[in-house]
Amino acid sequence: MKFLVTGAAGFIGYHVVERLLAAGHQVVGIDNLNDYYDVGLKLARLELLADKPAFQFIKLDLADRSGIAGLFVAHQFERVIHLGAQAGVRYSLDNPLAYADANLIGHLNILEGCRHNKVGHLLYASSSSVYGLNRKLPFSTEDSVDHPISLYAATKKANELMAHSYSHLYGLPTTGLRFFTVYGPWGRPDMALFKFTKAILAGESIDVYNHGEMHRDFTYIDDITEAVVRLQDIVPQPNVNWTVEQGSPATSSAPYHIYNIGNSSPVKLMQYIHALEKALGVTARKNMLPMQPGDVMDTSADTDELYQTIGFKPEISVEEGVKRFVTWYKTFYKVQ
Numbered sequence: 001m002k003f004l005v006t007g008a009a010g011f012i013g014y015h016v017v018e019r020l021l022a023a024g025h026q027v028v029g030i031d032n033l034n035d036y037y038d039v040g041l042k043l044a045r046l047e048l049l050a051d052k053p054a055f056q057f058i059k060l061d062l063a064d065r066s067g068i069a070g071l072f073v074a075h076q077f078e079r080v081i082h083l084g085a086q087a088g089v090r091y092s093l094d095n096p097l098a099y100a101d102a103n104l105i106g107h108l109n110i111l112e113g114c115r116h117n118k119v120g121h122l123l124y125a126s127s128s129s130v131y132g133l134n135r136k137l138p139f140s141t142e143d144s145v146d147h148p149i150s151l152y153a154a155t156k157k158a159n160e161l162m163a164h165s166y167s168h169l170y171g172l173p174t175t176g177l178r179f180f181t182v183y184g185p186w187g188r189p190d191m192a193l194f195k196f197t198k199a200i201l202a203g204e205s206i207d208v209y210n211h212g213e214m215h216r217d218f219t220y221i222d223d224i225t226e227a228v229v230r231l232q233d234i235v236p237q238p239n240v241n242w243t244v245e246q247g248s249p250a251t252s253s254a255p256y257h258i259y260n261i262g263n264s265s266p267v268k269l270m271q272y273i274h275a276l277e278k279a280l281g282v283t284a285r286k287n288m289l290p291m292q293p294g295d296v297m298d299t300s301a302d303t304d305e306l307y308q309t310i311g312f313k314p315e316i317s318v319e320e321g322v323k324r325f326v327t328w329y330k331t332f333y334k335v336q
């Protein structure tokens, strides 16, 4: 099949493209290669895809309305996996308008492209951050998510609402993917594992927020790609018996579905740091700091529905995943 993958030079996008190509699909990847983090890392990911004949990269901004419209007309994609976005919770406090452009206008442009060109299935990245002030753990797609605590989270929730309206109005099948803290080789420099590794190897101390009293449902990248590639084949169907009063918020009378994609075994931040110290053979010097605004204390995914649908649950342990990240980091940055 012919796929569009947005954010193809990004962490998750790059890995998803690799998986789709390995399965024999044709993929067009777009990305605007912005400098939110090291562009060299984005280009290095693309370099690995450069010699694959079934892959084409186009530099394009999601917010470029006519550019995105023209792309859809020219390529007539069968499926779209929309992973391009302004990511990061903390940056949304400093630069909120970047989130409006990429995550709101950009998402609408993708929905319009899908609508006018009869795309068979749109999958798009949401986030565990939509659970915001929710305290009931594990986080379930059955729960209401109307209390985000960062603009980033609010745009991700908005993406789900926008997708629902297109599923309802135009019968566009949409699947929202609530990812829980993804990590692994080729990971993002603005995320904890990358920052900690870089600091420890440079002999610097690491900043540990909320004095380490946080839990995260860290999910290894290969588990994410496996779930995404399986879900792209599960095209949501309208459920005529669904009602707001009795139906699940994760489904609808429209062809719409939301899934949690997490490991469902949350780990204490200090355990994550210990796994890193073990993989590096170094004990980190730690700056114990208070909680940062916009951050949630704990995340934990209820993945029963995911398992029932695709027969797969994320399974790589933090110890194993962190070891694989460190191996990649040392090779890529040529450090010992």
Ligand SMILES: NC(=O)c1ccc[n+]([C@@H]2O[C@H](COP(=O)([O-])OP(=O)(O)OC[C@H]3O[C@@H](n4cnc5c(N)ncnc54)[C@H](O)[C@@H]3O)[C@@H](O)[C@H]2O)c1
Residues within 6 Å of the ligand: 006, 007, 008, 009, 010, 011, 012, 013, 030, 031, 032, 033, 034, 042, 060, 061, 062, 063, 082, 083, 084, 085, 086, 087, 088, 101, 102, 106, 125, 126, 127, 128, 178, 179, 180, 181, 182, 183, 188
């Ligand atoms: N990594 C995680 O832990 C995590 C967790 C929850 C949700 N997500 C979501 O998953 C998706 C992928 O995240 P990632 O970790 O790979 O992030 P990433 O930043 O590595 O990838 C996103 C890519 O989108 C591109 N992009 C940003 N704005 C763009 C625009 N206006 N036009 C075109 N391209 C643009 C960036 O250049 C980048 O390469 C995002 O939607 C993110 O919000 C990620």
